[in-house]
Amino acid sequence: MSFYIKEGRFEAKLGNLDLPITTLIYNFESANGCTGKLIGKCKVWDICYAQKAETTWPTVTPYRERQRAFWKKCTPRGFVNKLAHIPFKTFRFGEAGEIDSQESLDKLNDIAKILWDKRRVVTYGYSCMEHLDFRGSIARIKLSGYPAKEGTTGSTMVVEKGAEIPEGWHRCNGKAGKCTRCNICTLPNIINVAMEKH
């Protein structure tokens, strides 16, 4: 289930096929304009589900690019103010696209701090921008395709269904609605996750 939110130039969604309705989803850019792809950091571009959605439904890229435009101009406080009347427990950034710069990562962490302090909302997501400085991150971020580094909560990799995974890694089965029944990626602990293709 998914719920669309619009307030002025701010647009977001609650829930999707994998995430519960209590999760707010916001993209900093589209998959078509993803910085991770443009600078060659993304290792899974050929199987990117966010890209597939944009190819299938023509309204998706413009929606995500409108989110990018708002993101670029907003202050952390301005962003949080847009969320004041929205009931959500978790903030998932970047269903598509990337954290394009250190400036965006710092802004994200300012937002994550306010949301945690005011509402005990956990902010989490994934990034292949391993060259950024994640030290002191409030947002819980796993590095996609790169080893965990200081300030992140682990690493992720994509594997074939049933493939062997390194010892100590958590296997994510990729079934629809999966994160509604699991919260591993929202935890502060360092946990590496192998995600099966679906």
Ligand code: SF4
């Ligand atoms: S490990 Fe759990 S929280 Fe993380 S993506 Fe898989 S189902 Fe979702």
